[in-house]
Amino acid sequence: MTQAQTKLVRIVTAGSVDDGKSTLIGRILHDSQALMSDQVDALSNARFSRAEEGDLDLSFVTDGLESEREQGITIDVAYRYFATPQTSFIVIDAPGHEQYTRNMVTGASNADVAIVLVDASRLHQGALKVQTRRHATIAHLLGLKVVFAVNKMDLVNWSQKVFLEVEESLRRLSRSLGITNPAIVPINARSGDNVVSKSHAASWYEGASLLDILQSQGEGTDLSELPFRFSIQRVVRVDGHTRDAQRGYAGRIASGQVAVGEEVFVGPNRRPTKISRIETYDQSLERAEAGQSVTLYTEDEVDAARGDLLTRGEATYAKRVTADLCWLDDQVWDPRRRYLLQQGTANITAKIESVLHIRDMRDLSEVRGDQALKLNDIALVQLQTQTPILADLFQDNPKTGAFILIDPDTNQTAAAGMIRGAT
Amino acid sequence: MTFFSRLLHLDRLESEAIYILREAAAQSRNPALLFSGGKDSAVLLHLALKAFRPERLPFPLLHVDTGHNFEGVTQFRDETAARLGERLVVAHVEESIQRGSVRLASPTASRNAAQAVTLLEAIETHGFDLLLGGARRDEDKARAKERVFSHRDAFGAWNPKSQRPELWDLYNGRLQTGENFRVFPLSNWTELDIWTYIEREKIALPSLYFAHVRPVVRDGDYWRPVTPVTPAAEGQLVENRLVRFRTVGDMTCTCPIESNAADVSAIIAETRLSTLSERGATRMDDKVNEAAMERRKREGYF
């Protein structure tokens, strides 16, 4: 890949166990010539392969752990990389089992697009599986673009009638989640029909191949167009030089842009100061933007520390926020417990004051009432923090609107959170 | 709604690695950076300079030395540390052998797997709680599964069946005493990214990465280097071939490939066209068993 402007698309698979997610990733890589010949050889000799003689079990491209191959399942996410002339892809294969949902959430949080797979041969009167709903819900909550793939069309003889039934169910699911106009592609992941190139198997299908749909995704919002947000990772002291001993703030710009001479505000007190220098290892910059790791120097001694935020533009800080949570810990939520909320580089003590609702994955209805949050629950909660946090909404700015909750006793990451409102 | 940044490919990877390096340093008490003199660790060290200069690096460099090094590599390692004025800690597999914590089947047996033992001993001796490594997910199917912040238990073991969730770029580096983290800032880099970055940043490497003439013997698909610890067997034909190394590891398990690529741009051109993976083309240690890397990592290997 060259240093030219290539688009980055990060894809995660989603959907229930055995619907063909790992096989699909293997197929995409195989048909894009992204597998090396020794890797293909290794597939054809692999132990526990489910493929017929002379064929490859493409799920093993990503199911690389011994126990995954032995059991024929995906346990944790795998990351693979490939590029076409226009696009560089990160493909993330996620597990389908409910028990490994936290790994799927991990994969989804690092992706832009989710391919939600459905096995066309295993639907009864159009009823989708609970895991299909759960994964579509998670992908949508995490702000991913959702693309549906109706897989194993070979097992239903590429029947358009079956496809239309599944399509109708997926449209209903999309409507209830607020996903607008999703692409729905009939495929055979095992043979590759409609995966990388269009197949003749279904003359009735007029859309593009799955990979073409993924490649033609709009890019979405340019992070550098959002308000400036910068979470301090590290305070740099430059001592003993001709310049007066000065403190710089190292970090990566989460969103927006900043230029020398511009006014920025420090933390919830919104103390103003001006940027005096923007430095990298070997350059002094006039301006820097979202994604860049830089060190910022300010005109005044602002006494900022790791975890503090520098902002420009409108910024609301609050001690009470509502947030969507994916509960990821085996230990249930304990209402008396305090958690550490990590947002950017800040760690702030937080409490879940109340659970506003939990989503019932059978029908996606919202169940009201204060109840225990347990592993794999998705809930809307009210949080209280010890000190005010930046209350950017996740849908407006996923870099600052996201947080995790850490159990301070076990150090486990207990929940993934997305800010939805400030009160 | 999805979001994107306008950074170019290598700039994006560089900035991400710097961010991870700074998180690793900020969230640990006593970190170290694994530096072998190989290309990935040379890139990692270069990124560490970008993350922390003008200050000194907030960690020493650590090399787990099998004693079976190709010529010029340890010299490169020592000179690099000295030139930068950074502290280098070398943990010797030989010392673990002396102590009896490593037992080899024969004096010339591969010391590659033994590195895990010596590494864990170094972690204990120095009290390291976080090790930065140059491993990449594209190297191996077990590595493809690993987190950026990879949690290791009190035995240094990786448990691939219960990794911590890792959401967005919010790394949770909290530990109980005795546990440690392995952190991989190059997780999302490919071999080609490494070489194009080396070219762009003019990063120095040991000479054996570039085409040179070396005595080798044919061993299956490999050209096995003839060295003091891997001499040619009776009657084996020793040939002088133009070769280069794609990875640099223990002499007993690392093989060069035939190549006339004498500089970085020629290597990039070859890498683009290669039909063999980096480890597949060079590492005999992974051929022994399908899950060789996973098993080593479970035992505490990086």
Ligand SMILES: Nc1nc2c(ncn2[C@@H]2O[C@H](COP(=O)(O)OP(=O)(O)O)[C@@H](O)[C@H]2O)c(=O)[nH]1
């Ligand atoms: N007939 C048929 N079988 C498929 C297709 N895609 C996947 N499979 C098979 O379905 C099984 C489960 O696939 P896998 O990729 O492991 O599913 P995952 O659990 O969603 O990752 C495997 O035996 C695959 O070979 C398909 O399009 N047609």
Ligand SMILES: [Mg+2]
């Ligand atoms: Mg799978």
